[in-house]
Amino acid sequence: xxxxxYNRTNQDIEAWKPFFQKIAKRCEKELKLxxxxxxxxxxxxxxxxxxINLEYRGIDRPTDVxxxxxxxxxxxxxxxxxxxxxxxxxxxxxxxxxKQYGHSLERETGFLFLHGLLHCLGYDxxxxxxxxxxxxLQDRILDPIVSRK
Numbered sequence: 001x002x003x004x005x006y007n008r009t010n011q012d013i014e015a016w017k018p019f020f021q022k023i024a025k026r027c028e029k030e031l032k033l034x035x036x037x038x039x040x041x042x043x044x045x046x047x048x049x050x051x052i053n054l055e056y057r058g059i060d061r062p063t064d065v066x067x068x069x070x071x072x073x074x075x076x077x078x079x080x081x082x083x084x085x086x087x088x089x090x091x092x093x094x095x096x097x098x099k100q101y102g103h104s105l106e107r108e109t110g111f112l113f114l115h116g117l118l119h120c121l122g123y124d125x126x127x128x129x130x131x132x133x134x135x136x137l138q139d140r141i142l143d144p145i146v147s148r149k
Contacts, residue, residue: 001021001024001025001027001028001033001035001036001037001038001039002022002036002037002038002039002123002133003017003020003021003024003038003039003040003041004038004039004040004041005017005040005041005042005043006040006041006042007043008038008042008043008044008045008048009043009045009091010057011043012092013043014080014084015048015106016113017073018111019106019110019145019146020041020110020113020145022145023110023113023114023117023141024117026141026144026145027114027117027118027121027141030137030140030141031121031137032073033121034082036082037082037083037084038082038083038084038115039083039084039085039087039120040085040086040087041086041087041088041089041116042086042087042088042089042115043089043091044088044090045090045091046062046092046093048088049062049064049088049090049092049093050062052066056068056095058099058101062090062092062093063090063093064089064090064094064097064111064112065087065089065090065093065113065115065116066083066087066088066092066116066128067085067086067087067088067115067116067117067119067120068086068088068120069084069085069120069121069122070083070084070085070089070120071085071117071122083119084117084120084121085120086111086118087117087120088116089109089112089113089116090112091109093112094108094109094112095108101137102124102149103147103148104146104147106146107142107146109146110142110145110146111138111142114138114141114142115138115146118134118137118138122135123137126149
Protein backbone atom coordinates (compact mmCIF):
# COMPACT_ATOMS: atom_id res chain seq x y z
CA UNK A 1 0.00 0.00 0.00
CA UNK A 2 1.30 3.40 -0.92
CA UNK A 3 0.80 6.00 1.81
CA UNK A 4 1.22 9.69 1.02
CA UNK A 5 1.84 11.90 4.03
CA TYR A 6 1.03 15.54 4.65
CA ASN A 7 2.03 17.39 7.77
CA ARG A 8 0.03 20.43 8.83
CA THR A 9 1.63 20.52 12.28
CA ASN A 10 4.95 21.66 13.64
CA GLN A 11 5.87 18.12 14.75
CA ASP A 12 8.20 15.69 13.02
CA ILE A 13 6.17 12.86 11.48
CA GLU A 14 9.02 10.79 9.99
CA ALA A 15 8.84 8.17 12.76
CA TRP A 16 5.21 7.40 11.90
CA LYS A 17 5.91 6.44 8.29
CA PRO A 18 7.50 2.99 8.82
CA PHE A 19 5.05 2.29 11.64
CA PHE A 20 2.01 3.04 9.48
CA GLN A 21 3.53 1.00 6.64
CA LYS A 22 3.85 -1.95 9.01
CA ILE A 23 0.16 -1.62 9.97
CA ALA A 24 -0.84 -1.32 6.30
CA LYS A 25 1.13 -4.47 5.40
CA ARG A 26 -0.49 -6.43 8.22
CA CYS A 27 -3.89 -5.12 7.08
CA GLU A 28 -3.14 -6.27 3.52
CA LYS A 29 -2.25 -9.74 4.79
CA GLU A 30 -5.17 -10.06 7.21
CA LEU A 31 -7.77 -8.84 4.70
CA LYS A 32 -6.08 -10.34 1.63
CA LEU A 33 -5.92 -6.96 -0.06
CA UNK A 34 -4.25 -6.00 -3.27
CA UNK A 35 -0.92 -4.30 -2.64
CA UNK A 36 -1.49 -1.40 -5.04
CA UNK A 37 -3.96 0.56 -2.91
CA UNK A 38 -3.15 4.18 -2.07
CA UNK A 39 -4.22 6.36 0.82
CA UNK A 40 -3.21 9.80 2.05
CA UNK A 41 -2.66 10.68 5.70
CA UNK A 42 -2.64 14.27 6.90
CA UNK A 43 -1.50 15.13 10.40
CA UNK A 44 -3.38 18.10 11.84
CA UNK A 45 -3.92 19.89 15.15
CA UNK A 46 -7.25 20.28 16.93
CA UNK A 47 -8.02 23.68 15.43
CA UNK A 48 -7.77 22.38 11.86
CA UNK A 49 -9.66 19.20 12.72
CA UNK A 50 -12.45 21.30 14.22
CA UNK A 51 -12.81 23.19 10.94
CA ILE A 52 -12.84 19.98 8.89
CA ASN A 53 -15.37 18.33 11.21
CA LEU A 54 -17.67 21.36 11.04
CA GLU A 55 -17.41 21.83 7.29
CA TYR A 56 -17.81 18.22 6.21
CA ARG A 57 -19.77 16.60 9.04
CA GLY A 58 -21.64 19.54 10.57
CA ILE A 59 -20.15 18.77 13.99
CA ASP A 60 -18.87 21.85 15.81
CA ARG A 61 -15.91 20.33 17.66
CA PRO A 62 -12.62 18.61 16.87
CA THR A 63 -12.32 14.83 16.75
CA ASP A 64 -9.48 12.32 16.69
CA VAL A 65 -9.61 10.96 13.12
CA UNK A 66 -11.70 11.63 10.04
CA UNK A 67 -11.69 9.46 6.96
CA UNK A 68 -12.92 10.40 3.52
CA UNK A 69 -13.38 7.13 1.66
CA UNK A 70 -13.46 7.34 -2.12
CA UNK A 71 -16.27 4.78 -2.20
CA UNK A 72 -18.14 6.13 0.84
CA UNK A 73 -21.89 5.83 0.70
CA UNK A 74 -22.13 3.33 -2.13
CA UNK A 75 -24.60 0.51 -1.67
CA UNK A 76 -22.06 -2.14 -2.60
CA UNK A 77 -18.44 -1.51 -1.74
CA UNK A 78 -16.39 -2.27 -4.84
CA UNK A 79 -12.63 -1.93 -4.82
CA UNK A 80 -11.80 -1.58 -8.51
CA UNK A 81 -9.90 1.66 -7.98
CA UNK A 82 -6.61 1.90 -6.17
CA UNK A 83 -7.26 5.19 -4.31
CA UNK A 84 -8.90 4.42 -0.96
CA UNK A 85 -9.28 8.02 0.21
CA UNK A 86 -7.89 10.45 2.73
CA UNK A 87 -7.33 10.31 6.50
CA UNK A 88 -6.86 13.22 8.86
CA UNK A 89 -5.29 12.41 12.23
CA UNK A 90 -5.47 14.92 15.07
CA UNK A 91 -2.14 14.68 16.90
CA UNK A 92 -3.47 16.67 19.87
CA UNK A 93 -6.24 14.12 20.43
CA UNK A 94 -3.87 11.20 19.89
CA UNK A 95 -1.65 12.45 22.72
CA UNK A 96 -4.58 13.17 25.03
CA UNK A 97 -6.33 9.86 24.34
CA UNK A 98 -3.14 7.84 24.85
CA LYS A 99 -2.92 9.22 28.38
CA GLN A 100 -6.66 8.82 28.95
CA TYR A 101 -6.67 5.16 27.84
CA GLY A 102 -3.38 4.33 29.57
CA HIS A 103 -1.41 3.24 26.56
CA SER A 104 1.40 4.61 24.44
CA LEU A 105 1.17 7.39 21.89
CA GLU A 106 2.34 4.81 19.35
CA ARG A 107 -0.62 2.54 20.15
CA GLU A 108 -3.13 5.40 19.95
CA THR A 109 -1.76 6.87 16.73
CA GLY A 110 -1.59 3.40 15.17
CA PHE A 111 -5.17 2.78 16.23
CA LEU A 112 -6.34 6.04 14.67
CA PHE A 113 -4.55 5.26 11.40
CA LEU A 114 -5.95 1.72 11.27
CA HIS A 115 -9.45 2.85 12.25
CA GLY A 116 -9.51 5.41 9.44
CA LEU A 117 -8.00 2.93 6.98
CA LEU A 118 -10.69 0.36 7.76
CA HIS A 119 -13.38 3.00 7.18
CA CYS A 120 -11.83 3.67 3.77
CA LEU A 121 -12.00 -0.07 3.10
CA GLY A 122 -15.73 -0.09 3.80
CA TYR A 123 -15.87 -1.08 7.47
CA ASP A 124 -18.10 0.82 9.85
CA UNK A 125 -19.44 0.76 13.40
CA UNK A 126 -22.91 2.26 13.00
CA UNK A 127 -24.57 -0.72 14.70
CA UNK A 128 -23.47 -3.19 17.35
CA UNK A 129 -22.81 -6.09 14.97
CA UNK A 130 -20.65 -3.99 12.63
CA UNK A 131 -18.82 -2.47 15.59
CA UNK A 132 -17.89 -5.92 16.93
CA UNK A 133 -16.50 -6.94 13.53
CA UNK A 134 -14.52 -3.72 13.02
CA UNK A 135 -13.12 -3.51 16.55
CA UNK A 136 -12.11 -7.20 16.60
CA LEU A 137 -10.33 -6.67 13.29
CA GLN A 138 -8.53 -3.60 14.67
CA ASP A 139 -7.29 -5.66 17.64
CA ARG A 140 -6.24 -8.60 15.42
CA ILE A 141 -4.19 -6.30 13.18
CA LEU A 142 -2.73 -3.92 15.77
CA ASP A 143 -2.05 -6.15 18.81
CA PRO A 144 0.88 -8.07 17.24
CA ILE A 145 2.48 -4.77 16.19
CA VAL A 146 2.18 -2.62 19.30
CA SER A 147 1.29 -3.42 22.89
CA ARG A 148 -1.83 -2.09 24.58
CA LYS A 149 0.31 -0.91 27.52
